[in-house]
Amino acid sequence: MTTTRGTEGYPAFRRKISNHQDEFLREVFERHHAVIRIKKEAVVLRKLQIIFDTTLELSNQHGFQATSVRDLSVATGISMGSLYSYIESKDRLLSMIQSYGQVVVNRTLRIPEHLTVPLERLRHLLRTHVYITEILQPWFYFSYMESRHFDPDARERAIAGELRTERLISELLQEGISQGAYRVENPELTAALIKPLLQEWYLKRWKYRRRRITVDDYADGMIAFVESAVGGR
């Protein structure tokens, strides 16, 4: 069976990202430096990691509003007082988590320049998107479900991120059309229809896990579906 996986596949991608984990956290630390009362970087990074992970876990079960800072304190094993010297407020915690994901996405979701054929560029975008949302599944789910509670600024950025991906897809489709690789009537609507196929992966993660469909299974199937829909073999 032929795939469109390129040379690497998911495991390699994952390894590459996890090497940079600390850099991402450090950038978040710097951004919110002013309100974090603890000074030792190493301590902060370790704690932020725990706090973020636990918040995502609890929130994705019960919702962010329904998750009390007390719950968080118990689940992390960090006392209320300590916790507040890292997060300042529950609102700030929300915004810290939001920046965390954005930092990771901004640094990793790039189409490499050596890919020039639109068809390959689109494939790469779709596959990488699935990969990155696999690694950051809790964050993407959280960001999707809680974006209503973001402050206007953060919300703005979340929506902007959404639309950027969609526009990128739309552009790649149009390039492909003008080169005769795709047959599509309405590239904007088509791009809008492809987007939820990317989101599906992190929104219904549990369903695919239960059905034993792996990241690469999904990426392969989804890409085949899309390419068939846009008439690109």
Added chain:
Amino acid sequence: MTTTRGTEGYPAFRRKISNHQDEFLREVFERHHAVIRIKKEAVVLRKLQIIFDTTLELSNQHGFQATSVRDLSVATGISMGSLYSYIESKDRLLSMIQSYGQVVVNRTLRIPEHLTVPLERLRHLLRTHVYITEILQPWFYFSYMESRHFDPDARERAIAGELRTERLISELLQEGISQGAYRVENPELTAALIKPLLQEWYLKRWKYRRRRITVDDYADGMIAFVESAVGGR
């Protein structure tokens, strides 16, 4: 431009549904009869309508948890005390709203028996789904975003509803395949990929409104996309 709309289109569908509005509310009233302290049916139906609509509106802006019963009282113009003689508790309100949508969906989402060709049956299912989620957009959005807060029972039913649609799609695909109308490798995965295209309509409603894409525009485009993906003409 050819469409697959059949004879009717959305406006006719809408008219048909709104004639039954009161029946739907009455069924909800009956289901929760025991906990509603007001006895006159006409009064109850009128109030429930207002309470449900307002709750959906407020919740879809700020989330259900973040919406206080006080907010609801102010927005509906019904005092706290009165309100509680209709809803019993905030949890019960959640469950009443959930049943409301389920009643409507159960009574309207049926494939007519005069359609026998799988290809037409699938088309009808997709289009009707878009139509019904257009009418009940606030409810579907609510149900999707708040399902984490449902009690285990209600949650069960929500998931069951989800899977039923998906299985139905999958079955129609398989019929189509065995009749040579579609070319699909993996009907289950394909059905799973079609599902989010239906959900897209009520989850990103604002986006399509801004772009002046109507219900029928969306249904047409989405159906064309799907049929192209599954190799059906």
Added chain:
DNA sequence: GTCTATATTCGGATAGAC
């Protein structure tokens, strides 16, 4: 049936000892 006033619980946030 509807209202106002109030009891009670809970959750965010802080003070200050260690």
Added chain:
DNA sequence: GTCTATCCGAATATAGAC
């Protein structure tokens, strides 16, 4: 840097007059 104890506002829910 971390903890315990506590404050205070907000939200659910009810009592009881009209």
